Amino acid sequence: MSVITYLVQNHFWIFAIWVVPMSVIYDLFYLAYTRVAYIFGPTFVKHEEKVKNVQKQVRQWMEEGSKTPMCTARPCWKSISLQTMNYKNRMHKVQINMPDIIHLDEEKRLVRVEPMVSIGQLNDFLISRGWTLPVVPELDDLTIGGLVMGGGIESTSHKYGLFQYICKAFEMITADGSVVWTDKDNDPEYFCAIPFSYGTLGFLTAVDLDIVPYKPYIKLTYEPVYSLDEVVAEFTRVTNDPTVESVEGIMFNLNEGVIMNGVFTDECEPDKLNYLAKWYSPWFYKHVETYLTKRQSGVEYIPTIDFYHRQNKAFFWLMPYIIPFANNVVFRYLFGWSMPPKFSLLKWLRKNLVPKEQNENFVCQDFGYELEKLQDSLKFVDEQTKVYPIWLCPTRHCVPEGLEYLNLFKREAVHVDVGIYGFSPIKGFKPEATQKRMERHAIDTGCYVALYAETQLTRSDFDEMFEFNLRNYDKIRKRMNCEKAFPHVYEKISKLGRS
């Protein structure tokens, strides 16, 4: 074994630590860009010009004989997804350089943004003006385009639903290069098919998103639980409580976890204030764990902006695999301000340096289980992976009349996103076989797998899992002449489909 291989396998942080200063430079550059953009107006290049540029590329593709389907030119390493998007190499790539916030309409409570705007950038913009999104997915680098096309969820989703439910209209470039604005009234079928289509029904060039007034604090209650019965009872209670505005849970093993519920507020009790995002603050999940070890529930007020960034520093709980000492108190006080490094750069580094076998036991997957089946589902996930911590986040399907296809399923059930991120301690763990078993189990129990991560779904399993939603999707693909222009969603999201 060479010294480099030894270091990669045993001390990956030696390589990862260099990503920290690179990320700081990247962030400074980006900050300068956004500040200048705010001063001189929302765009350097007018949005209309950028749209024309995308149209021109699509028309050029047609003139050249529409030889291969199209996809966005965004390189794989920039995406948060851990999928290998090798399909990009054999497709016609279309540049969508659209990183600007176009317009804030406070009267209609809407913000219009381009797809490359990151959730962190949009958050800062809205909060400084007294607004926020009802659903704020947690990693700052997630893009609006990715969240619309690939789905997004947050601890407020039990109230507002998935990210797609806060989208009011989409501006799309269709297969023939036309530009259309679609909303629930002018074309409900197309409008409903766009979320979760992964860019296979056209290119998104702008989206109107709902906004709500920003409240500066969240009053967060931490409830430690010590048996699976208690977990499910408390989680169900807070999910169904109409006064609760934020619900999530972190399971530290099969029977123990902390269920959190929050209410956004204008005022706080100063002696209970916790500035979670201060550079020296410990990782959020470690802080949550203290309630479990103290065996005591607690209430805190957290600045809402800090709450939105709570999982950033530790990428939920993946950071210990990257820079294991980053939660050490000395490191936090000296270098905590520079964290976290860019997830995309770290992903690139791991992919290119770390031998494949070392990632064999790694699981990064979310399953949407019905709340009513949570207990059995958690037991099943435990049997299959034994990965902890596990994230629990409920979502309701708030389907307005006439828009039933916005839902992945016909059923109205509350689903719980069970996020499994980490290395399995199971000896001889077989990731692909496990994934297949878990996907089969999801189909059999009427649940689903989140498609942003790697999936092993066969085409018939995929059709079975999303049968309801695909009815509308397939219809739209035919109607909008997408067959030649874009791959089928299955060809993009599944490992088998991509190969």
Ligand SMILES: Cc1cc2nc3c(=O)[nH]c(=O)nc-3n(C[C@H](O)[C@H](O)[C@H](O)COP(=O)(O)OP(=O)(O)OC[C@H]3O[C@@H](n4cnc5c(N)ncnc54)[C@H](O)[C@@H]3O)c2cc1C
């Ligand atoms: C560690 C980790 C943490 C995560 N945390 C969260 C979380 O807290 N909350 C949450 O909701 N999700 C989370 N996710 C999942 C995340 O929301 C999805 O992976 C999302 O789709 C990624 O967005 P992205 O900006 O990287 O987009 P990409 O991966 O670049 O894009 C996703 C899809 O959308 C398509 N697309 C993007 N822009 C356009 C466009 N303009 N036109 C047409 N098609 C387009 C792309 O082709 C691609 O198929 C997490 C994922 C990971 C790996």
